[in-house]
Amino acid sequence: MRLLNTRALKLHEYWDINIPRYAILSHRWEADEVSFQDLEADNNTYGDGYRKIQACCKKALCDGYDWAWIDTCCIDKTSSAELSESINSMLKWYQKAGLCYAYLSDVEGVLAEGSRSRSYPSFRDSLWFTRGWTLQELLGSREVLFLDRNWDEIGTRSDLAYQYFDGHPSHSILIA
Numbered sequence: 001m002r003l004l005n006t007r008a009l010k011l012h013e014y015w016d017i018n019i020p021r022y023a024i025l026s027h028r029w030e031a032d033e034v035s036f037q038d039l040e041a042d043n044n045t046y047g048d049g050y051r052k053i054q055a056c057c058k059k060a061l062c063d064g065y066d067w068a069w070i071d072t073c074c075i076d077k078t079s080s081a082e083l084s085e086s087i088n089s090m091l092k093w094y095q096k097a098g099l100c101y102a103y104l105s106d107v108e109g110v111l112a113e114g115s116r117s118r119s120y121p122s123f124r125d126s127l128w129f130t131r132g133w134t135l136q137e138l139l140g141s142r143e144v145l146f147l148d149r150n151w152d153e154i155g156t157r158s159d160l161a162y163q164y165f166d167g168h169p170s171h172s173i174l175i176a
Helices: 036-041 048-062 080-096 134-140 157-165 169-174
Strands: 002-005 011-013 023-026 067-069 099-103 144-147 153-156
Touching: 002 048, 011 036, 023 048, 048 067, 048 099, 080 134, 144 157, 153 157
Parallel strands: 023 067, 023 099, 099 144
Antiparallel strands: 002 011, 002 067, 144 153
């Protein structure tokens, strides 16, 4: 398993017995994602994909994690053996992560007039919920922290379960 140092943004490979505490990122792949090769060669460091890596590492560091796992850059997808092993290991990696960040790039908080708190009317409609891996990440992770497009906290899975999903059959897994 490769982890990204949240201070240096450099990858380090760990084996099963010595894996440090880490946060893990759940997100939708979009244009300009940074690959393992990009990160190793210090390429593609000016786009949205790199800013996503920087923001995830900054958030993880603020939350006390020196290491993060992000699928786009921590897996060498040019190696079919590594890609296959990673796919088979992902549930375990989500289970072992201290915290899972669910980054919803298509959700932005709305500040109501006269209020200090934000609401998230587009939360339930986020495309993040349509991804193939969403269920595995929701079930495997000990704690999920939802973040909006600006990396502001929306809330945890348990905090939001009844607020956004109570009575909504397609999202009932969050209540469990």
